[in-house]
Amino acid sequence: MLKTLSQGESNTGFAAEIRGLLARLDVPAERYSGGSRIVRTPLTGEVIGEVAEATPAEVTAAVGRAQAAFEAWRKVPGPQRGELVRLLGEELRAAKAELGRLVSLEVGKIISEGLGEVQEMIDICDFATGLSRQLYGLTIASERGDHRMMEQWHPAGVVGVISAFNFPVAVWSWNAALAFVCGDSVVWKPSEKTPLTALAVEALFQRTARRFGGVPDGLLTLVLGGREIGETLVDDARVPVVSATGSTAMGRKVGERVARRFGRSILELGGNNASIVTPSADLDLALRAIAFAAMGTAGQRCTSLRRLIVHEKVYDALVGRLRVVYASISVGNPVTGDALVGPLIDGAAYDAMQQALQAAAEAGGTVHGGERIADAGPAEAYYVRPALVEMPAQAGPVVHETFAPILYVLKYRAFDEAVALQNGVPQGLSSSIFATDMREVERFLSAQGSDCGIANVNMGPSGAEIGGAFGGEKETGGGRESGSDAWKAYMRRQTSAINYGLNLPLAQGVKFDVDDGGLNP
Known part of the structure; x- marks a missing residue:
């Protein structure tokens, strides 16, 4: 059961409605009741849920599962990974009314904005599905005879996503849809102010995974909590990419901590x-x-x-x-x-x-x-x-x-x-x-x-x-998410040269001939 409202709190029935929405979205009741973190709707101040926060040890274990999932998921061909995201888009279409209303109730948005946020998720799933067949590399002209040079993109690994309250699910989808088709796994820490919409999205992803079949456990892992949980995720060296949305002060701390271990940050911060x-x-x-x-x-x-x-x-x-x-x-x-x-x-x-x-x-x-x-x-x-x-x-x-x-x-x-x-x-x-x-x-x-x-x-x-890359400069952090070529941030670049000849010319005209007793003419 959800917490009984204390004296003076206004019970307009939103708690009951939210319970119904979460039930229809297959979120187990124990996920939003009986925990230590109280959730309120800004519409009335009413308590609408209680969620259990993760411990740092549980976050570390979650990253371990995500790492194992990544090692399996990266072997799946890109277009097949895109099929998972396509199916997620279908689930979002079917649940748009329920999830959109839940966004409005948890964040306080007008109804059309709540629905619009879910539509944004659907749109990025469509974009990412097409992208799964367009993870292009390059063929580069080589200055050496009988050589071919190329550039290709490989999955980066575990992607940590830290999202803000104002767009509790759309910004997650910008990151996750691209990460999944790129071959990455995702550990998601939503805002502690909006965990219920995150639980609903997790349930929709689980529906999708059952339809797809063979999704490795830990491909998406949700960790709920505050600053300590975020710091544990940010500091884990097994998370090569961290995408964080929030204040400039928060982003400065995230960027410094990730850089300390030579990780990569996608920062979406203040906008004046x-x-x-x-x-x-x-x-x-x-x-x-x-x-x-x-x-x-x-x-x-x-x-x-x-x-x-x-x-x-x-x-x-x-x-x-x-x-x-x-x-x-x-x-x-x-x-x-x-x-x-x-x-x-x-x-x-x-x-x-x-x-x-x-x-x-x-x-x-x-x-x-x-x-x-x-x-x-x-x-x-x-x-x-x-x-x-x-x-x-x-x-x-x-x-x-x-x-x-x-x-x-x-x-x-x-x-x-x-x-x-x-x-x-x-x-x-x-x-x-x-x-x-x-x-x-x-x-x-x-x-x-x-x-x-x-x-x-x-x-x-x-x-x-979603067709354009989203992000800004200066204290906004410099990150880019969503469309265009933002997908490259979720992958690692590899340049390769292939010698298909019998000689070994060196670049820039360097000469290094070795006589080892007759092999060198």
């Missing part, structure tokens, strides 16, 4: 993303794009819009309209109503938001919104009105990422000034420009423009369409 609005922008289009980019998911996306850089000629027209939108946007429970902005994940997120707004006001900013909405939900839930903050300069909290719906607005005069503001923060994930002047668009996309891993035109800074 900006959009530039030029005088030629379509303001109606910009307004709609800005609203979703800044307020969607209650500002808890790594690609959320956090800085808006507006030309002085259109500043008053655009920002005046934005103030109206911010004052009227619907905030509340997106599962039981039609609100567009749901809750923050927890009280710590609310406190961080309030501290940032206070710092902005002290730095001369004019704050619109940002207050907690008491009647939007129970006292244990944290519903806030998104904040629009007009700043005199890019300083103080503006250069730091606060994982909350705060949009700082800055004014610019010259285009180069706007680009300098865009690039003048430590983070480098995503960016965008609203313009119909193609010279400004092309300059923004050039080597002299945005320094981010993602640069969009006439849309917000979102970058989750």
Whole structure:
């Protein structure tokens, strides 16, 4: 049984609904009851589960199983590995409604976003299935006669995946779908705030494995817990690749620890993303794009819009309209109503938001919104009105990422000034420009423009369409996941030269002739 709600907690029936969803997804009841880690929904603050956390010894054992699974799985031909991922996509399609709703209930997302996250998983399974027949190497011209040189890619080994609460399952799938078709096994540590969706995905993978047949035990292993569990996974030398999504502070620790043992990190970290609005922008289009980019998911996306850089000629027209939108946007429970902005994940997120707004006001900013909405939900839930903050300069909290719906607005005069503001923060994930002047668009996309891993035109800074590689530069970590050639991060490169002749020419014209008593002419 799930924990009985303590006095003052609001029981809206979500716990019972979640039990039903987990049962339909074949998650054993003992996996989400009776453990030491309490799970709450941000929608109401209600307890929705209790999970057992792994011990460091159990993580070490899990890596051992994953290593054995890798040694078997790497022998399976790539297209057959792709069939496993194709079947996983089928299971996700069949369970989309249940898993999507579970995402919304555990994270507090609007229903369409919960469903969209599962669709993203389906899409990456489709991509990875095709990729399983396209793990291409190269044939390289050799300077030596009767020689062939080639490059090929081999599975890397065990891949450790550390995912964040805001996309509890989609980001896992970006990593796991590619890792599986590349011949790797996966040990997954989800956010301690969102273990239930991870348990559901584990169950769907087990369904898939039974359909496929012959999947080695340990190909996917789930380890639940907090920092100590993550550190044990990161420090294990049998895990050559660690993909970690989270804060820059977390990523800096992960990167250092993995580098210490010469492992490889795929880091997806902070994103203090900006959009530039030029005088030629379509303001109606910009307004709609800005609203979703800044307020969607209650500002808890790594690609959320956090800085808006507006030309002085259109500043008053655009920002005046934005103030109206911010004052009227619907905030509340997106599962039981039609609100567009749901809750923050927890009280710590609310406190961080309030501290940032206070710092902005002290730095001369004019704050619109940002207050907690008491009647939007129970006292244990944290519903806030998104904040629009007009700043005199890019300083103080503006250069730091606060994982909350705060949009700082800055004014610019010259285009180069706007680009300098865009690039003048430590983070480098995503960016965008609203313009119909193609010279400004092309300059923004050039080597002299945005320094981010993602640069969009006439849309917000979102970058989750799976066909493209996702990731950023600077303190965002430099990692790439999902589409394009991101698959190479889950494999090891090998260059080979083959001599099919009778002579032994050396490269660069080096001569080293040895007379061993007649064998050398």
